[in-house]
Amino acid sequence: MSGMHKIKAQLDSFLIEIGDMSYxxxxxxxxxxxxxxxxxxxxxxCYSMGNKSLLLxxxxxxxxxxxLTLQTRPTLMEFGxxxxxxxxxSISIVREIGPILTALVCAGRIGSGIGAEIGSMKVTxxxxxxxxxxxxxxxxxxxTRVLAVTLMLPxxxxxxxxVALLGSYLVESVKGDVSFVLYFNQVFDALKFGxxxxxxxxxxxxxxxxxxxxxxxxxxxxKGTAGVGKAANTAVVFTxxxxxxxxxxxxxxTDIFYDL
Amino acid sequence: xxNTNSQKLRLGSFVLIGTILFIIGVYLIxxxxxxxxxxxxxxxxxxxxxxxxxxxxxxxSGINIGTVxxxxxxxxxxxxxxxxxxxxxxxxxxxxxxxxxxxxxLVGNMIVNIVPGKGISEAIENNDIIESYSKxxxxxxxxxxxxxxxxxxxxxxxxxxxxxxxAKGKGTIGVLLNDTIMAQxxxxxxxxxxxxxxxxxxxxxxxxxxxxxxxTDDNTVLGMLLNDSISGKKLKTIVTNLETSSIEIEAxxxxxxxxxxxxxxxxxxxNYIVKDTSLVNSLKSTLNNINEGTDKFNQNMEALKxxxxxxxxxxxxxxxxxxxxxxxxx
Numbered sequence: 001m002s003g004m005h006k007i008k009a010q011l012d013s014f015l016i017e018i019g020d021m022s023y024x025x026x027x028x029x030x031x032x033x034x035x036x037x038x039x040x041x042x043x044x045x046c047y048s049m050g051n052k053s054l055l056l057x058x059x060x061x062x063x064x065x066x067x068l069t070l071q072t073r074p075t076l077m078e079f080g081x082x083x084x085x086x087x088x089x090s091i092s093i094v095r096e097i098g099p100i101l102t103a104l105v106c107a108g109r110i111g112s113g114i115g116a117e118i119g120s121m122k123v124t125x126x127x128x129x130x131x132x133x134x135x136x137x138x139x140x141x142x143x144t145r146v147l148a149v150t151l152m153l154p155x156x157x158x159x160x161x162x163v164a165l166l167g168s169y170l171v172e173s174v175k176g177d178v179s180f181v182l183y184f185n186q187v188f189d190a191l192k193f194g195x196x197x198x199x200x201x202x203x204x205x206x207x208x209x210x211x212x213x214x215x216x217x218x219x220x221x222x223k224g225t226a227g228v229g230k231a232a233n234t235a236v237v238f239t240x241x242x243x244x245x246x247x248x249x250x251x252x253x254t255d256i257f258y259d260l
Numbered sequence: 261x262x263n264t265n266s267q268k269l270r271l272g273s274f275v276l277i278g279t280i281l282f283i284i285g286v287y288l289i290x291x292x293x294x295x296x297x298x299x300x301x302x303x304x305x306x307x308x309x310x311x312x313x314x315x316x317x318x319x320x321s322g323i324n325i326g327t328v329x330x331x332x333x334x335x336x337x338x339x340x341x342x343x344x345x346x347x348x349x350x351x352x353x354x355x356x357x358x359x360x361x362x363x364x365x366l367v368g369n370m371i372v373n374i375v376p377g378k379g380i381s382e383a384i385e386n387n388d389i390i391e392s393y394s395k396x397x398x399x400x401x402x403x404x405x406x407x408x409x410x411x412x413x414x415x416x417x418x419x420x421x422x423x424x425x426x427a428k429g430k431g432t433i434g435v436l437l438n439d440t441i442m443a444q445x446x447x448x449x450x451x452x453x454x455x456x457x458x459x460x461x462x463x464x465x466x467x468x469x470x471x472x473x474x475x476t477d478d479n480t481v482l483g484m485l486l487n488d489s490i491s492g493k494k495l496k497t498i499v500t501n502l503e504t505s506s507i508e509i510e511a512x513x514x515x516x517x518x519x520x521x522x523x524x525x526x527x528x529x530x531n532y533i534v535k536d537t538s539l540v541n542s543l544k545s546t547l548n549n550i551n552e553g554t555d556k557f558n559q560n561m562e563a564l565k566x567x568x569x570x571x572x573x574x575x576x577x578x579x580x581x582x583x584x585x586x587x588x589x590x
Contacts, residue, residue: 047271054274155278162281188288192315196285 024216028146031139038144045148049110053156056109057102061093061160064101065167068092073175082176086183087190089168094191098161099199100247103206106153107239111214114145115235118218119228127219142219146211153207154200198254205246213239294327299344300386301329304359304372306339307394312361312370318343320357320374325349328372343372354381359392 069089076082118141121127130137165187172178217235221227290296293315309331318326326345334340345353356377364371374390384390425431429438436442477483484491564570 043268043271046275047267051267051270051274155275155282158278158282158285159274188285188292191285191289193286193289193293196289200282 020220021212021216024142024219025212027138028143028212028215031136031143032147034139036139038140041140041144042148045144046152049106049145049148050152050155053106053109053152054159056105057156057160058163060101060105061098061162061164062167064097065089065093065164065169066171068097068164069168069171073171083186085172085176086168086178086186090165090187090190091195093164093168094161094195094199096199096247096251098164099157099203099206100243102157102160103153103203103210103243104240106149106156106207107210107243108236110149111210111235111239112232114149114211114214115217115221116228116232118142118145118215119221119231120218122218122221123223123225123228138219142215145215146208149211149214150204150207153210154203157199157203157206194254198250198257202247202250202254205250206243209242209246210239213242294344294346298347299326300347300350301342302345302353302384303340303342303387303389304392305334305389306341306359306361306392307337308361309339309341310361310363310370312341312372316370316372317364318345318372318374320349320353321376325374341372350385351383353384355384355388355390356381357384357390359390360394 069085072088073082073085076085076088118127121141127137127141130140165184169178169180169183172183173180214235217231217238221231287296312328312331314328314331316328317324318328326343326349328341329344330340330342332340332342341359343359353374354377356379357374358377360373360375362371362373363369377391426434426437429435474480474482474486476487485495565574
């Protein structure tokens, strides 16, 4: 096979995968509004994806808030603009760092989890068994997981933002002797709806991307344990890449609507 | 997988906390945008808004009281700015208030500052229009700076010419800087001045000593005059007496003047003696006659001494004279 043919084959397989994923997403939305609704499984997935990611997201957010403040402080002090620290940190965290970081952490934890779980079910033919038993596996496995991660990620982002701001406040209170009220007054003086709303809407799309890619990779997992591992791995890699693409598009669209 | 109650509780708490945090965030941001407060609108017109945007803060005497609601062009040189102001502030803003556009710090957002006007005025109402005042914008400052820079360039070129002239020894300053003889003269002058000032300071010290001794020592005339109250009283009396004496002397002089006048103008003996020439002549002839008479009388007396009748009397007188002279010798 010549080089050109190889590239063409790879491009074809990539485009086919994109097409499959689009069909998969379409099917998700179609199944989403169909009865019966698997509420129990949804709640179960919400718990395992939301609550169980909370500690990880909280620690990551707290450290990012601390580090961002510690790293930025000397530069701002050089300009005599250290009083702008709450504004700068809050806008950075709420607009960008909070959503993207939480999404990446969740892509690692939830995306790979979904990929591995559904992949192993596929490999062990549990999905086929469900179909035979009359249960819609797509609805039970995919819709609940994608919906759960889509709903949970914005909440995780909000809590992650709050913890990151607390971490930032901790540094400011120790180094700059700033009171809690003054710090958060400055934070909310700096923030506008143009900061918080696009970030929240963006988080829904991040959650959707993590869920769809994870489920897709698991649902179409190749046979064998290697397939499961690959499904989990590619789910994380592809999701991370997709998150940045979505982020870029979101910032682009926000810029048009909110004139940042 | 079965959902336990503890799972549901934890999930519920998680969702609730996330939602509450979101609502608090939205509320706090909305509150700062005056979304949940009753507001009224006031407007003003500017020629230049210097980058003011919708949502920028409006301040009254430094307090945030609202936000910019809308900015619109009225014509090519007038911009209308509508401001949403908190209703509780309405009673404090008067109709003569003035709006200006400022900056929140050196690098901060633009803001509208409303300052109270002078004098008494009614409280503002909804949809009122207040006066505006345009401060100097950044462009104006840059223009002024440009002019200043040009002037500075001219000044520096002139300064360069001056310094060149000085370096070459031209002009008074150049001579001062470069002429070594003049420098020595100046040095000498300064030395002389130093000596003079030293002498002056010595003299002043001596004067100070004299003044202090005058102030403290009553034995000197000045000290007595300055310090001795009894002598002072005596001197006062003397001066008073002198004054009285001078008055009396004046009166005496007046009398003498009158007498002299009388001498000059009157017809007394003096005037007669001084002014009558015939009297002088007769007095002269009289005196001549008297002289002649006296000579003849002396001749007669001499003749009497030699006459035998009177000779004895004269000899007796001589003997008495001799005796008196001998007594004095003894």
